[in-house]
Amino acid sequence: MAPSRSSKQKKEKVFHPDSRKAAQATRTQLRKNKLSDAASHRKKKLSLQVDVYGFFYHALPPEGVLSLDELHSLIRDVWLTRHDDELEAERAARRKGRPKSAKEIKLEETRLRESEEYRTGMEVLDLTHATNVDLLRRWDQKEVAYVQMLQFIRITSTDPIVAVVSKPGKHPLLQTPENVMSLEDDSLLLTEPPSRFASTMMTMDGPLA
Numbered sequence: 633m634a635p636s637r638s639s640k641q642k643k644e645k646v647f648h649p650d651s652r653k654a655a656q657a658t659r660t661q662l663r664k665n666k667l668s669d670a671a672s673h674r675k676k677k678l679s680l681q682v683d684v685y686g687f688f689y690h691a692l693p694p695e696g697v698l699s700l701d702e703l704h705s706l707i708r709d710v711w712l713t714r715h716d717d718e719l720e721a722e723r724a725a726r727r728k729g730r731p732k733s734a735k736e737i738k739l740e741e742t743r744l745r746e747s748e749e750y751r752t753g754m755e756v757l758d759l760t761h762a763t764n765v766d767l768l769r770r771w772d773q774k775e776v777a778y779v780q781m782l783q784f785i786r787i788t789s790t791d792p793i794v795a796v797v798s799k800p801g802k803h804p805l806l807q808t809p810e811n812v813m814s815l816e817d818d819s820l821l822l823t824e825p826p827s828r829f830a831s832t833m834m835t836m837d838g839p840l841a
Contacts, residue, residue, distance in 0.1 A: 692759065
């Protein structure tokens with residue numbers, strides 16, 4: 633008895649490796665892989681940005697704004713040291729004479745990179761600006777595009793009284809003439825980055841924008 637049509641399995645098409653069809657199929661698959669990798673990278677980048685912005689969100693004072701000195705303390709004493717306990721645990725767990733674990737190496741590299749970033753110029757959300765702080769308080773802690781409309785400044789450990797407005801902010805409430813950044817009297821505000829900052833357009837975990 634001949635097998636029914638429904639029971640027949642559809643044969644997969646096989647192309648000669650040098651044929652035009654095979655080349656087309658290969659290009660299609662490569663494009664799919666590339667798009668998939670790009671989507672994965674974009675998702676990871678957005679996740680990192682949410683984490684960074686979330687740090688500043690949770691660092692907001694109950695009321696008012698931070699002074700420039702308090703913003704430096706936040707970066708120096710909290711952000712840069714956030715992995716210290718984890719790093720010490722890795723070092724303590726490593727037996728004498730054994731090589732560093734991949735995790736320990738990664739944590740050390742992160743600490744070194746971020747410390748150098750802070751030394752040469754780190755871009756951060758402006759928590760010294762009243763309107764900017766009020767807008768950040770309204771963030772839903774999910775939408776990255778919203779935070780990217782706010783004002784960012786660049787600060788450096790080598791010149792802590794200087795703040796450079798790196799991104800003035802595109803939110804409508806940041807476009808008024810009265811929207812002037814407020815810093816302490818002994819600090820200096822620059823609206824254009826000096827030449828020594830030209831090669832340090834960096835963020836804490838990578839580009840924020």
